[in-house]
Amino acid sequence: MWTRALDRLLRHVIRDGALTITDARGQSRSYGDGKGKAVHVTFTDPTLPRKIILAPDMAVGEGYMDGRLIIEDDDLYGFLGLVIHNLAQQGMPWFQRPLHMGRHTMRYLAQFNPVSRARRNAAHHYDLSRELYDLFLDADRQYSCAYFPHPDMTLDEAQEAKKQHIARKLLIEPEMRVLDIGCGWGGMALTLARDFGARVTGVTLSREQHAMATERAKQEGLSDRVDFHLMDYREVDETFDRVVSIGMFEHVGVPHYGEYFRDVRERLTENGIALIHTIGRASPPGVTSPWIAKYIFPGGYAPAMSEVIPHVERQGLYAVDIEVWRLHYAETLSHWYRRFMANIDKARALYDDRFCRMWRYYLVASELTFRLDRQVVFQFQLSKVKDSVPVTRDYLYRGNSTAAPQKGGAAAAG
Secondary structure, three states: OHHHHHHHHHHHHOOOOEEEEEOOOOOEEEEOOOOOOEEEEEEOOOOHHHHHHHOHHHHHHHHHHHOOEEEHHHOHHHHHHHHHHHHHHHOOOHHHHHHHHHHHHOHHHHOOOOHHHHHHHHHHHHOOOHHHHHOOOOOOOOOOOOOOOOOOOOHHHHHHHHHHHHHHHHOOOOOOEEEEEOOOOOHHHHHHHHHHOOEEEEEEOOHHHHHHHHHHHHHOOOOOOEEEEEOOHHHOOOOEEEEEEEOOHHHOOHHHHHHHHHHHHHHEEEEEEEEEEEEEEOOOOOOOOHHHHHHOOOOOOOOEHHHHHHHHHHOOOEEEEEEEEOOHHHHHHHHHHHHHHHOHHHHHHHOOHHHHHHHHHHHHHHHHHHHHOOEEEEEEEEEOOHHHOOOOOHHHHOOOOOOOOOOOOHHHHO
């Protein structure tokens, strides 16, 4: 029964390309139009068809991690590219929709994220070995989408370009007070302090990130300009000229969006500016991959723009600019994957082969979702007043200067 159900599922989904499945009994079936490079997958577990029907995303991810789903030549890009492309075109068949609707109904419970749960979720991913992140991140440990204004940029150059682009959007001036929500290992906060003369307060829930960020500030002689705190953003009660948050909004949880933007508004001075950089979806609201939620980012969710803007509006904030980055994260993840694979023996020494397969699956699936499906990055520039930033984007691209333009200058006159 389960083999027949899986056959129906695959015949619905796989229409472009060539996929052959060999089950645990040695029986093979082929799917797709036969065009392009063929992908051959073998199941070594006779229960895998049932598991895929009941929970496709989880079963395929776990099957690959555990070696129960074997891809010929370990062509993970070929397999996931074929599946993600076809799912983006066809979607799941009707008999899978009740499972999806059930997950959608339960997503508010899954994303309920009080401070205690937020700490556990952060620790799950960000308190992994420091050495692991050294294997694939840039020198500044930017663990978010880089910015590639030129396609031949290195990862380090693109991450620096991202920080400079965000700093220009914040119109940073010396001695401004900045709150960095979800400061990571401190790279953005240290850049704003070192290159722009800002005074920055960074908050994170990760003990490892807090420890390293504090060490870096001390090593760079910036401890008098940057303070890092091991605390939740909801525990901050000061006001700031600027608020920046990079790659943290994905962990807020839909039930807390109103609370989040209320806190952003309350943290800003009257003419303050906030920049929220987050993964999003160019589609209606959905659910997080169950495999990603279990193994990579518990409580994580990439929102649709329609889920974010109502909460911005209710707090009386202006979205003075919204920018959508489409393929920049695909390129970032490609760089991360190549670096990880170049150091995979070191990763295996830190953890084990199953962890390495999990991490490979995470990086490749994420890249291809940005490249082939409707995953994007949003940058929301927010303020309490309309004229906090120039009325055109010229100030972001004029020359290579990172200095903030004067309010009411040429950019505002247009």
